[in-house]
Amino acid sequence: MRDDSPGRAIARAATARILSTASTTFPDMKLSNFSLPVSALSPGLDALRREVREFLAAERAAGGYARTAAGWDRYDPAFSRKVAARGWIGMTWPARYGGRERSFLERYVVAEELLSAGAPVRAHWLADRQIGPLLLAVGTEAQKRTWLPRIAAGECYFCVGLSEPDSGSDLSSIRTRAVKVEGGWRVTGTKVWTSYAHMAHMMNLFARTSPRSEENRHAGVTQFLVDLKTPGVTIRPIHNLAGDHDFNEVIFDDVLLPEDAVIGKLDGAWSQVTGELAHERSGSERWLNAYGLLVSLIDQAGPQPGAADAAHVGRLVAQLWTLHRMSFSIAGMLQRGEAPDVEAALVKDLGTHFDQEVPAVARRVMPEAARARLGEGHPFNAMLERAQCYAPSHTIRGGTQEILRGIIARGLGLR
Template identity: 45%
Template sequence: MLCAGNPELAELRGCARDFLSRDSAEYGWVPAVDGWLASWDEAFSARLGDAGLLGLTIPSQYGGRGLGHLHRYVVNEELLLHGAPVAAHWFADRQVAPALMAYGSEEQRRSLLPQMAAGRLYCAIGMSEDGAGSDLAAAASRATRTDGGWLLNGRKLWTSGAHRAHLIVVLARTSPRDPARRHTGFSQFLVAPDAPGVTVSPITQMSGEHHFNEVVFADVFVADADVLGEIGNGWQQITTELSFERSGPERILSTAPLITGVLQELSDNDVGAPLAAAVGNLVAQMASLRQLSVSVANALADGRDATSRAALVKDLGTKFEQQSVETSADLLEFAEGAGAHRTAVVGLLAAARLHAPMFTLRGGTNEVLRGIVARGMGLR
């Protein structure tokens, strides 16, 4: 497990904290809620890579450090707790790099992994579609054989960061749909957003923020060298990728800068027993979910299937994140004080309220995730 007494992990955590403290002081970034989605800072990602705090699980021959998933976990935990601007590199480091290591060709690994470890290659994930969000087996995008490669046609929605990414990993059908075997016939492709036939259009939130996109593929040529893994093995590949996506600390700590800010405000107040109990409950939930998340990291590190547990982390974790927003708002009312810190916390609360509806949607709705858990238990 992820023990505080592990000296190697403790040293790495200390290095991450020192880096974040120095970097924030020098470059002036401030903690943000949902920073892994909303705070895109390419220069920060490059500095993180230069500091050796990216690509931790990527083997050294591909520019990484060749460490384990728990090493990556503690660094990401610190990044999220500090609300650092990590969105530029997040998807590449979280799931595209592991997919390349597991399924990619040697050429793809040598070309892409060093740039990811350096924090200088940004990826988007082209899975969800209109009518096939959480039910990815209903995806209608198709790739058909042509000389030297494939012609890709289709439309992806909610593709985070596609307008800034160097690469989109696209899930598409490469054989006709079989109603009796809905999960067969999928493949994955590495597609440049500026390739001929690709159109990226913004989906702007009511707040004015732009993270999501609609991406349309119209007869986009994808060379055989840009197929990720094996043709027809796409579903098996994304099942593993989704375990990384759904189980990480970002499913628990999106609101961590808000929670820690509120707790700091309360620390200067004489709180009564009911308020102390509410704080204890909040922290206990976070600690329990963290242990569940770490258990999935251990399973993935050992090469074990973690599909059901990853879905459980995402379900419980994102519900906790939503509930933590209003709990934090209630607790903040009891904190007397003013000044720059309180102003910052109030700003974090406003941002968290805008983002909270997304927590239980992205990465699979909770209803679909519960179906995955039920199947894993043999109940469906």
């Protein structure tokens, strides 16, 4: 590429723009700088974004949290309760269930700011993101009144029991069974890779309640609410290659669940879980895992990066801007009551590859000798190490690349 080529100019301009918001103290990069003015959609969104940033700045100044290499993927119940006290959990839910009846666009702004700041929101994240909408859509009135206010208060945390040994991403092949008995359901089976089951209060369990049909492989499965303190539930840690304990194996040994544990329609969980996954796959958490590393990389590149470095980093910035706009548009679709299943799969697929590309670019821009000069304990090196360790998992979590591209192909009429 020539130094005066349009591509080089765009890369340099993007890098210069992102450099203007970064500093060696790793503040939040203002993602709204890279989007169309949100005030055109709602005058309150800019004010809300400022409110969240002020809250986060005050929390950092008071020692409430600090950005670490783990970013937002940290359990901190005390911080989650602070977020809840601001009305930022269950934002779109009805007030009678503890919600604030705000828009999906407002929720998106809050979520993006929390994640980009590396705030420790993992404790309440899953319950807010997908369990609440699931219960609002198909839960009983008793379930809504029992669980939604506790989630909105930042006091009840969930995990999801989907994957199983030998099943991979083929959820139709699950073998965990729930058998109807007097007074409820008896559950036997094993779930694996269950994120933060050892810290959660409840599980959304995906179990087979009828035999698998060759005509419809996805029939015969049901979702259940499971109190993880129920007798017969055993949680065993799975330590990953980074030395962290976030995954778990969860064993159900003749566990008795009450009648009212069923979520939604008996044998109808497949359609429910696909709608739930649209919430899981479309958010900015799918492309902000390596965000702290990107900001740190820009700091290390300095105000006058070389042409090759500017091109590499500028390309990342362009992808970041695109993913931001895509996720924001999906929030608009949710606001209109649409089901963005295909669009969510697109964001998840593109976003996870972006999270993998950030550490790859960081290694090119900051080769081994440059990293050694920073020292082993430098934040850049810590973030790069974690991003590299977790990069392979991004195209597996929340649906493998192959599964996602099948959804996209079918949605686009390509197969």
